[in-house]
Amino acid sequence: MDGHNLEIKSGQRLGDIRILRTREHHRSLRRVMGVPGVFSMIYSNIGSSIYYALGVTALYALGATPLVFIVAGIFFIFTALSYAEGTAALPEAGGASSFARRGLNEFWSFFAGWGQLLDYIVTIAISAYAAIGYASYFFPQLRANHQLFIVCTCGLLFLLMLINIKGVKESSGFNTVITLFDLGTQVVLVVLGIFLLLNFKTLLTQVHWGVAPTWKNLVFSLSIVMVAFTGLATASNMAEEAKQPEKTIPRSIYLCVIAVLVLFTGISAISLSAMPIKLVDGQYTTDLATKWINDPVAGIAHAMPVGGNIAAFWIAFLAATILIIATNAGLMGISRLSYSMGQHQHIPPGLAKIHPKFRTPFVAIIVFTVVGILLVIPSDITKLADAYSFGAMLSYTIANISIIAMRIKEPNMPRPYKLGWNLKIKGREIPLASVVGALSTFAVWLIVAITHRYGRLIGIPFMVGGILLYVIYRKSNKLPIFETVKLKGHK
Numbered sequence: 001m002d003g004h005n006l007e008i009k010s011g012q013r014l015g016d017i018r019i020l021r022t023r024e025h026h027r028s029l030r031r032v033m034g035v036p037g038v039f040s041m042i043y044s045n046i047g048s049s050i051y052y053a054l055g056v057t058a059l060y061a062l063g064a065t066p067l068v069f070i071v072a073g074i075f076f077i078f079t080a081l082s083y084a085e086g087t088a089a090l091p092e093a094g095g096a097s098s099f100a101r102r103g104l105n106e107f108w109s110f111f112a113g114w115g116q117l118l119d120y121i122v123t124i125a126i127s128a129y130a131a132i133g134y135a136s137y138f139f140p141q142l143r144a145n146h147q148l149f150i151v152c153t154c155g156l157l158f159l160l161m162l163i164n165i166k167g168v169k170e171s172s173g174f175n176t177v178i179t180l181f182d183l184g185t186q187v188v189l190v191v192l193g194i195f196l197l198l199n200f201k202t203l204l205t206q207v208h209w210g211v212a213p214t215w216k217n218l219v220f221s222l223s224i225v226m227v228a229f230t231g232l233a234t235a236s237n238m239a240e241e242a243k244q245p246e247k248t249i250p251r252s253i254y255l256c257v258i259a260v261l262v263l264f265t266g267i268s269a270i271s272l273s274a275m276p277i278k279l280v281d282g283q284y285t286t287d288l289a290t291k292w293i294n295d296p297v298a299g300i301a302h303a304m305p306v307g308g309n310i311a312a313f314w315i316a317f318l319a320a321t322i323l324i325i326a327t328n329a330g331l332m333g334i335s336r337l338s339y340s341m342g343q344h345q346h347i348p349p350g351l352a353k354i355h356p357k358f359r360t361p362f363v364a365i366i367v368f369t370v371v372g373i374l375l376v377i378p379s380d381i382t383k384l385a386d387a388y389s390f391g392a393m394l395s396y397t398i399a400n401i402s403i404i405a406m407r408i409k410e411p412n413m414p415r416p417y418k419l420g421w422n423l424k425i426k427g428r429e430i431p432l433a434s435v436v437g438a439l440s441t442f443a444v445w446l447i448v449a450i451t452h453r454y455g456r457l458i459g460i461p462f463m464v465g466g467i468l469l470y471v472i473y474r475k476s477n478k479l480p481i482f483e484t485v486k487l488k489g490h491k
Contacts, residue, residue, distance in 0.1 A: 038235070038242050038252040040179040045231030046260055047182060048326040050267060051319045052130035053228035055296035056385050057268075059289035061221035062213045063206035063277045066269040068225050073261040075444070076229035078437035079396045080257050081419055082403045083232045084250040085431070088417035089406070091245035094340060095236035096399035101344075103405030104398075105482040107470075110346040112398040114466040116233055117337055118391030118459065121368050123330035125375040126227075126384040128156045131323035133294030133381075137316035146379065154373050156327065161369040164331040167360045182322050185315060186263045189301065193270030196305055203269060206277040212284035216451075223393075223447040227385045228264060230392040232399075233333070246416025271296065274303035294381065295319065331365065338364035345485050348473050375458070386452040390459030393445035400438035404430055 054065075061068045086099045094101075097113035132153045136142035142149045206212075213221065235249055242248040275287040292299030297319060301311035338361045342352025347364075355362040375384060406413060408428050422429035448455045471481060479485050 034243055035248055035251050035255070037176060038248055039255050040176040042231065042234045042252055042256045043183060043259060044179040044322060045234045045326060045329060046229065046256060047179070047186070047263075048127065048319075048322045049228045049230065050186075050264055051134065051295070051297050051323060052126060052381060053225060053385070054268060054271060055289055055293035055299075056227070056382050057221050057225040058271070058286055058296070059221075059293065059382065060213060060217040060224060062217075062284055062286060062289075063203070063208070063272060064213055064218060064221070065272055065288075066203065066265060067207075068218070068221050069228070069264050069268045070261075072222060072225040072229055073264065075226070075437070075440040076260070077257055078433045079400060079441060080232060080253050081433040082400045082431070082437050083235055084253045085415060085417055085419050085434075086399065086403050086406075087236045087249045087253075088246040089413060089415045090236075091242070091249070092236070094337075095233035096395040096402065097337075097340070098236065099399050099402035099406070101484060103402035103409060106344070106480075106484045107482050108398060108402075109344070109484075110341070110470050111463075111467070112395050112402075113337060113341050113346060114463060114470075115391045115394040115398070117334065117341075117368070117466075118462050119230065119233070119388065119395065120330045120333040120337065121372050122375065122384055122388040122391065122458075123333070124157060124160075124327050124369065125372040126381065126388060127323045127327040127330060128153050128160075128372075129376055129379075129381055129384065130294065131156065131320045131327060134298060134316045134320040134323065137295060137298055137312065150377060150379050153376050156324070157369055157373050157376070160324075160328050160331055161365055164328070164335055164365050165355065165358060165360055165362045167358045178318070178322055178325060182318055183259065183263075185318055186267065189297070189311070189315070190263060190266035190270065192304065192311075193266070193274070193300065197270050197274045197300075197303065199273045202273050202276050206272065208284070212277060219447060220451050223389050223444050223452065224382070224385050226393065226444050227388050229260065230388065230396075233395070234329075250417045267297065267300065271300050274300050331369065334368050335361055335365055338368070343487055345474070345477070345479060345487065346470055348469070349487075380454075383454040386448065386455035387458040389444065389448045390452070390455040391462075393441045393448060394459075394463070396441040397438055397445060400434045400441065403434045404438070407431060 057068060058065045083095070087095075090098050090102060092098055094113070096116060097109050100112045101109035132142060132149055135152075136149065142152065209215075232253075235253055242252075271288050272286070275292070277284050277286050279285075288296055288299060292302075295316060298312045298316045301315045302308050304311050338347065338352050339354075341347050342349060342361065342364075351364050351367065352361050353363045354360065375387065403419075407430060411428055419431040419433050421432045423432055423435075424430075449459070473479075474481055
């Protein structure tokens with residue numbers, strides 16, 4: 001198949017999405033999702049992260065974990081607002097990549113897309129790893145045999161890779177039900193935890209500033225906790241299937257922000273009440289970051305004075321389920337994003353090649369799943385969190401900058417939802433939320449790049465390698481570096 005003349009005919013599939021030629025694309029996707037549906041899809045990606053981010057954050061933040069979640073949540077708000085304006089104005093899949101194409105240029109669109117691709121790769125690795133961690137609650141041999149743990153994690157990734165190559169349609173209804181069960185369970189956990197576990201005296205007395213945590217670890221934990229607040233690209237992916245996206249997307253993002261801030265802060269406070277900081281061999285630690293690091297929320301339920309075993313059983317089952325869904329969503333994201341990047345000639349046609357029978361970009365799915373498996377093998381969830389933060393913070397920074405750039409380049413662009421609190425400069429309204437969002441996410445990225453060795457080892461070569469791939473491919477085909485060029489047949 002000639003990559004430069006690739007066309008997907010009406011009725012053929014890319015993963016779970018029916019793809020038509022680009023000029024027919026907006027007529028092919030049914031706008032059937034309201035606020036509840038879009039909210040559940042966004043929350044399924046963001047809400048699932050608490051199941052692995054909590055233990056890793058507590059490893060460094062110790063008793064300051066709730067405070068770190070609050071600060072990270074504030075940073076999250078500003079970027080979420082930028083996504084609300086950008087997605088309402090450009091209701092198409094792509095997120096930061098689409099914003100950058102319109103506000104900056106095609107190179108930055110590629111850069112943002114490649115950073116998102118790193119997010120998806122680490123998403124499938126970290127979600128699968130955490131899913132097996134919660135499954136080990138039912139199969140203790142997984143805890144006892146580390147090699148078996150890794151084999152099962154890689155096996156899960158391999159199985160989902162085959163499913164996504166075949167293009168079996170994911171049941172969005174099932175996902176919505178599981179997400180609502182998950183949300184309800186987290187609400188019940190917080191309510192019960194407030195009455196049965198929460199102890200303000202314990203929370204206030206177990207923070208020893210500069211010692212437990214050290215100032216270095218406190219800053220380090222801020223970059224780790226941002227893992228819990230990634231997944232906003234889902235809002236953009238849902239834009240083309242949302243009813244009245246200019247209203248539905250911002251409202252869904254607002255609801256998600258509120259739910260995430262309240263529940264994540266509540267769960268982190270309850271966790272440190274149930275498993276307080278203690279001194280072991282001269283080192284401050286907590287069971288949350290040791291015994292329960294791979295399944296921290298189950299540890300909270302297990303500590304309940306009433307019905308703890310039953311609650312832990314339910315949470316472990318639900319967490320494993322939603323994390324498997326998150327893993328599959330990451331693979332679906334790889335499928336969707338690699339196809340889009342192929343059409344915009346960001347990557348060579350061979351990497352975005354479509355399977356002749358299943359009509360899915362099987363090469364990209366295989367290649368990036370293998371990369372995900374390689375990330376799992378070192379078997380360190382903290383290292384996976386490093387790599388995740390690296391790519392996510394880059395994409396978020398570019399998304400915020402792109403919203404500012406669109407305000408400057410296209411002041412009269414239709415914006416169904418427009419951020420308030422603007423600073424007027426030379427007749428242009430600069431959104432302060434996007435400015436703060438860009439500064440905060442870039443600051444967190446700098447922390448990751450400077451202090452997270454594994455984040456550098458994975459993130460920098462991945463991004464540099466992607467840039468070289470993009471430039472060499474474009475130059476060898478006599479294509480401009482900074483201008484948008486799509487494959488023939490796609491307008």
